[in-house]
Amino acid sequence: MTMKRFRFLTSGESHGKCLNAIIEGVPAGIRIKEDIINSDLARRQIGYGRGGRMLIEKDTVEIKSGIRFGKTTGAPICLEIKNKDFSNWEEVMSTIGYEYPTEEMLRKIEERRFTKARPGHADYAGSQKYNLEDLRDVLERSSARKTAIEVAVGSVAKQILKEFGIIGFSHVVQIGNVKLDFYPKTYTLIKEKAEKSDVMCADEITADRMRNAIDLAAEEGDTLGGKFEVIFGNLPIGLGSYVHWDQCLDGRIAQAVMSIPAIKAVEVGAGVDAAFLKGSQMHDEIFVNKNKEIYRQTNNAGGIEGGMTNGETLIVKGTMKPIPTMRKSLATVDLKDKTPANAHFERSDVCAVPACSVVAEARVAIILLDEFLTKVGGDSLVEMKAHYGI
Ligand code: EPS
Numbered sequence: 001m002t003m004k005r006f007r008f009l010t011s012g013e014s015h016g017k018c019l020n021a022i023i024e025g026v027p028a029g030i031r032i033k034e035d036i037i038n039s040d041l042a043r044r045q046i047g048y049g050r051g052g053r054m055l056i057e058k059d060t061v062e063i064k065s066g067i068r069f070g071k072t073t074g075a076p077i078c079l080e081i082k083n084k085d086f087s088n089w090e091e092v093m094s095t096i097g098y099e100y101p102t103e104e105m106l107r108k109i110e111e112r113r114f115t116k117a118r119p120g121h122a123d124y125a126g127s128q129k130y131n132l133e134d135l136r137d138v139l140e141r142s143s144a145r146k147t148a149i150e151v152a153v154g155s156v157a158k159q160i161l162k163e164f165g166i167i168g169f170s171h172v173v174q175i176g177n178v179k180l181d182f183y184p185k186t187y188t189l190i191k192e193k194a195e196k197s198d199v200m201c202a203d204e205i206t207a208d209r210m211r212n213a214i215d216l217a218a219e220e221g222d223t224l225g226g227k228f229e230v231i232f233g234n235l236p237i238g239l240g241s242y243v244h245w246d247q248c249l250d251g252r253i254a255q256a257v258m259s260i261p262a263i264k265a266v267e268v269g270a271g272v273d274a275a276f277l278k279g280s281q282m283h284d285e286i287f288v289n290k291n292k293e294i295y296r297q298t299n300n301a302g303g304i305e306g307g308m309t310n311g312e313t314l315i316v317k318g319t320m321k322p323i324p325t326m327r328k329s330l331a332t333v334d335l336k337d338k339t340p341a342n343a344h345f346e347r348s349d350v351c352a353v354p355a356c357s358v359v360a361e362a363r364v365a366i367i368l369l370d371e372f373l374t375k376v377g378g379d380s381l382v383e384m385k386a387h388y389g390i
Contacts, residue, residue: 005373005374008153012146016095019081019149026156027373030159030160031159036155044151048351093140120324122142124335144352147261151358158365164385165390169194170358172194173226174227175213175224177213179206180203184203200354223326224351225320227320228318230316230317231316236311237309240304249307250307253367267317268301269301269302284296322351323350329343
């Protein structure tokens with residue numbers, strides 16, 4: 001994605017040594033707390049229905065550069081998360097070629113090699129694109145494991161946005177066919193209740209039904225997808241633009257959320273339900289109070305009109321498909337000899353919708369910060385605050 005001010009790259013494999021990110025474009029003088037990053041990483045790891053890997057990992061970030069005495073210096077920031085599981089994969093994920101591999105090493109590498117492509121995963125297309133015979137080489141980078149370091153980057157973005165009063169959260173609104181129908185009345189309540197739930201659902205009865213659906217899918221060796229919502233408030237008017245297609249904020253957010261592994265749809269505000277509404281039902285009428293302040297009574301637009309924030313709360317929804325790695329394996333082809341086979345299974349999550357919702361929150365924060373830095377400008381927090389008038 002073309003970023004304007006806030007850029008980052010990540011590297012790392014699912015079972016490699018570590019995940020890394022280098023972030024550029026962060027103004028100086030901003031306090032970044034490692035423990036806040038770690039609590040976001042922990043949020044990504046919780047979730048009823050996650051697999052065995054989450055019992056091995058306790059993701060913690062190491063800030064390697066760009067921050068001194070707790071504050072940004074304006075230099076690129078390097079973050080690292082070590083994969084605890086690497087200790088079980090050292091030979092298999094070695095970055096150096098073995099000149100004299102032992103039989104034991106060869107056995108381990110062969111054990112982890114696979115050629116039975118999982119339908120729905122990157123395996124088949126990835127093997128053809130990069131000419132890779134061992135699908136392990138596709139799995140390792142295509143795995144959603146890399147979203148851990150993205151959540152760390154998003155946590156940095158959220159800490160910067162918070163300096164300007166911009167805050168956000170996410171919650172789960174559907175798992176399988178169990179939907180959240182009764183929303184608590186305020187965003188504060190939704191956030192508080194969702195934070196306490198291991199399925200990130202703001203209603204306890206719905207959360208119970210979600211857990212039951214996950215248990216059932218687990219028994220059947222199956223997986224479940226769902227839907228989540230990302231909410232950001234206190235945004236200034238005019239982030240994004242209508243002047244060019246690649247500057248539309250909803251377009252940028254859609255790309256950022258759609259590219260999370262397993263996402264099949266992104267909606268803003270009323271989203272796909274807009275098709276059922278008449279214009280008079282859809283559009284949020286504009287009113288003015290006696291202090292000459294503009295207000296709305298509805299927010300079907302989800303905080304974006306004409307590709308720009310309009311001063312209302314930003315509401316983004318994402319739909320996640322069920323994870324394609326499953327015990328009840330699907331029909332596939334063994335790419336080694338083109339014979340029919342059952343798809344590869346190692347271990348997997350039954351449901352990762354809560355985790356995905358935390359990842360989407362991070363991705364949205366990254367786009368919002370990029371637009372915010374572009375709009376406000378400045379090389380230090382002091383300069384930015386002066387520009388912003390706070
Ligand atoms: C993930 C780690 C992975 C998977 C999951 C995401 O761990 P492992 O492959 O060692 O079991 O649990 O990956 C996928 C869902 C996927 O489709 O690749 C993580 O840290 O989130």
